[in-house]
Amino acid sequence: MPEAESSTRKRIVDAATKLFYAEGIGRVSVDAIAEKAGLTKRTLYYHFKSKDDLIAAYLDGRxxxxxxxxxxxxxxxxxxxxxxxxxxxxxxxxxxxxxxxxxxxxxxxxxxxxxxxxxxxxxxxxxxxxxxxxxxxxxxxxxxxxxxxxxxxxxxxxxxxxxxxxxxxxxxxxxxxxxxxxxxxxxxxxxxxxxx
Amino acid sequence: MPEAESSTRKRIVDAATKLFYAEGIGRVSVDAIAEKAGLTKRTLYYHFKSKDDLIAAYLDGRxxxxxxxxxxxxxxxxxxxxxxxxxxxxxxxxxxxxxxxxxxxxxxxxxxxxxxxxxxxxxxxxxxxxxxxxxxxxxxxxxxxxxxxxxxxxxxxxxxxxxxxxxxxxxxxxxxxxxxxxxxxxxxxxxxxxxx
DNA sequence: GCATGTATATTCACTAGGCGGTATACATAG
DNA sequence: CTATGTATACCGCCTAGTGAATATACATGC
CATH class of the missing domain: 1.10.357.10 (Tetracycline Repressor, domain 2)
Incomplete structure (x- = not known):
C-alpha cells in the first residue's frame, strides 16, 4: 500500500522529531521513541535499519x-x-x-x-x-x-x-x-x- | 598533600578534557576517563561527586x-x-x-x-x-x-x-x-x- | 468461491553489554 | 587512631539491536 508514505513511518519520524529536538539525540532511546509513537521497538526497526538512520530522517524532514x-x-x-x-x-x-x-x-x-x-x-x-x-x-x-x-x-x-x-x-x-x-x-x- | 592542586585530580581533568572534547560528553563513560587517567573509577568518584561535576571542571579549566x-x-x-x-x-x-x-x-x-x-x-x-x-x-x-x-x-x-x-x-x-x-x-x- | 502462497507489517520476549554510581576493604601518612 | 586516597568487585538499570512467531492483505490456482 504505497500510499504517499506509510503512516506508521511518519508516526515514528514525528515522535523522533519531538524527542530528539527536546532532549538531544544521545539522550533519547529507541525505546522511548517507539513508546511515544505507540508501537513496539521491533516495528520501528522494521521501518528503519538503525537509530542513525532515524536521526538522518529526522533532520531530512525538518x-x-x-x-x-x-x-x-x-x-x-x-x-x-x-x-x-x-x-x-x-x-x-x-x-x-x-x-x-x-x-x-x-x-x-x-x-x-x-x-x-x-x-x-x-x-x-x-x-x-x-x-x-x-x-x-x-x-x-x-x-x-x-x-x-x-x-x-x-x-x-x-x-x-x-x-x-x-x-x-x-x-x-x-x-x-x-x-x-x-x-x-x-x-x-x-x-x-x-x-x- | 595539598600541593597546589592534587595531581590526581589534575590527571583526571586532563583525561576528561581530551576525551570529552574528542568524543562529546555523552559518548564518554566515566570508566573510560578513569582508564585514560590510569586509575579506577572509585578513585575518580572520590575526587568528583558526579560526572556532571567533572564536565563543569573540564570547561572551567578551558x-x-x-x-x-x-x-x-x-x-x-x-x-x-x-x-x-x-x-x-x-x-x-x-x-x-x-x-x-x-x-x-x-x-x-x-x-x-x-x-x-x-x-x-x-x-x-x-x-x-x-x-x-x-x-x-x-x-x-x-x-x-x-x-x-x-x-x-x-x-x-x-x-x-x-x-x-x-x-x-x-x-x-x-x-x-x-x-x-x-x-x-x-x-x-x-x-x-x-x-x- | 475457496484454498493456498507470499509479501507486508506488527508483537513479545530476549540478548549481550555498557552505564553511572557505590559498598567494602586496604594502604599510607601524620 | 584518624584522615586521605586508592583498589576490587559489584548493583540495578538502561542500551541498541534481534529471533521467532503472528496477523493482515492480496494475488493466484482450481
Whole structure:
C-alpha cells in the first residue's frame, strides 16, 4: 500500500522529531521513541535499519518546514531587504523565548556528532544550511543587492552565531544584536549598488 | 598533600578534557576517563561527586587557556585592529583543518545539554563567552574604536557562527568569510571614530 | 468461491553489554 | 587512631539491536 508514505513511518519520524529536538539525540532511546509513537521497538526497526538512520530522517524532514518558516517571516515583513532580514532575527528572538525552544536542531546534532563527520545526519544539516544560504542569496539578488552570495553567507554566519549564543546565554538580546548587524550589512550593500 | 592542586585530580581533568572534547560528553563513560587517567573509577568518584561535576571542571579549566590563545593570536598579528581581529579568524581556520579539531567545546557542550539549561557546565560556557566578549571590547577600546562593546558582540557572533558552520560543513572558507566580515565591521567603526 | 502462497507489517520476549554510581576493604601518612 | 586516597568487585538499570512467531492483505490456482 504505497500510499504517499506509510503512516506508521511518519508516526515514528514525528515522535523522533519531538524527542530528539527536546532532549538531544544521545539522550533519547529507541525505546522511548517507539513508546511515544505507540508501537513496539521491533516495528520501528522494521521501518528503519538503525537509530542513525532515524536521526538522518529526522533532520531530512525538518529541511523544508524550517526554510518555509524563514521565508514566511521574510515575505511578511514590510520594508526593504534590510528590514526583511532583520524581521527574521526578530521572529527568531520571539520564538526563542518559548521554553520549548532548544536552538537549531541541525547545529545541535552536528555538535553531538562532531566525532563522526561523515554521519548522514551531519550531511543533512550541511545540505539544509546550504539551502538556506542559497534561498537567501536569491532573495537578496531579487532585491538588487550587490554581492548577494557573500552577503547571504555573512548573514547565515550571524544567524548560526545567534543560535549558539542564545543557547549558551539564554538571552534573546544576542539574537537582536545579530539581526541589527545583519541589517547593517544589507544596507551597506544597498549603498554600493546605488553608487554603481 | 595539598600541593597546589592534587595531581590526581589534575590527571583526571586532563583525561576528561581530551576525551570529552574528542568524543562529546555523552559518548564518554566515566570508566573510560578513569582508564585514560590510569586509575579506577572509585578513585575518580572520590575526587568528583558526579560526572556532571567533572564536565563543569573540564570547561572551567578551558576558560583561561582558550582566552590566552585568542589573545596571543591578536597580539602577534601586525597591523591595525581590523588586521588583528582578522588574524584570530585566520588562525582559527588554520587549526580547524587539523583532524583533531572538533569545534568549540563550550558550544558543543551547551548543545548537548540544551535540555538542562541550568547545568553548571552551560554556566561555565556562558562565563567563558562573556569573558571573551569583555576582553575583546577592552582591546577594541584601547585601539580607539567606537562602540567597542557592540562591535565585540558582533565579532563574537560571527566567531560562534564560524565554529558552527565549520562543524557542519567541514570547510574553512566559512571561517575566512566570518573573518572578512569581522574586519569590515572593525574598519566601519574606525571611520566613524575618525569623523567624530 | 475457496484454498493456498507470499509479501507486508506488527508483537513479545530476549540478548549481550555498557552505564553511572557505590559498598567494602586496604594502604599510607601524620 | 584518624584522615586521605586508592583498589576490587559489584548493583540495578538502561542500551541498541534481534529471533521467532503472528496477523493482515492480496494475488493466484482450481
Amino acid at each position: 529541511d523544508q518546514p524550517n526554510l518555509k518558516q524563514m521565508a514566511g517571516w521574510f515575505e511578511t515583513a514590510e520594508g526593504g531587504a534590510d528590514r526583511k532580514v532583520e524581521a527574521i532575527f526578530a521572529n527568531l528572538a520571539r520564538v526563542a523565548r518559548h521554553p520549548k525552544w532548544k536552538g537549531c536542531g541541525f547545529l545541535r546534532t552536528a555538535a553531538e556528532l562532531a566525532s563522526m563527520p561523515g554521519h548522514p545526519a551531519v550531511k543533512a544539516g550541511s545540505r539544509h544550511k546550504a539551502n538556506f544560504e542559497k534561498w537567501l542569496a536569491a532573495e537578496l539578488s531579487a532585491h538588487s543587492i550587490a554581492a548577494p552570495h557573500m552577503l547571504a553567507r555573512e548573514i547565515m554566519l550571524l544567524m548560526d552565531g545567534a543560535f549558539s549564543s542564545m543557547l549558551i546565554h539564554h538571552n534573546p538580546d544576542y539574537i537582536k544584536a545579530a539581526g541589527h548587524a545583519a541589517a547593517t550589512l544589507v544596507r551597506a550593500r544597498l549603498v554600493s549598488a546605488t553608487i554603481s | 576558560d583561561q587557556p582558550n582566552l590566552k590563545q585568542m589573545a596571543g593570536w591578536f597580539e602577534t598579528a601586525e597591523g591595525g585592529a581590523d588586521r588583528k581581529v582578522e588574524a584570530i579568524f585566520a588562525n582559527l581556520a588554520r587549526v580547524a583543518r587539523h583532524p583533531k579539531w572538533k569545534g568549540c567545546g563550550f558550544l558543543r557542550t551547551a548543545a548537548e545539554l540544551a535540555s538542562m539549561p541550568g547545568h553548571p557546565a552551560v554556566k561555565a560556557g556562558s562565563r567563558h563567552k562573556a569573558n571573551f566578549e569583555k576582553w575583546l571590547a577592552a582591546e577594541l577600546s584601547a585601539h580607539s574604536i567606537a562602540a567597542p562593546h557592540m562591535l565585540a558582540r558582533e565579532i563574537m557572533l560571527l566567531m560562534d557562527g564560524a565554529f558552527s558552520s565549520m562543524l557542519i560543513h567541514h570547510n574553512p572558507d566559512y571561517i575566512k568569510a566570518a573573518g572578512h566580515a569581522a574586519a569590515t565591521l572593525v574598519r566601519a567603526r574606525l571611520v566613524s571614530a575618525t569623523i567624530s
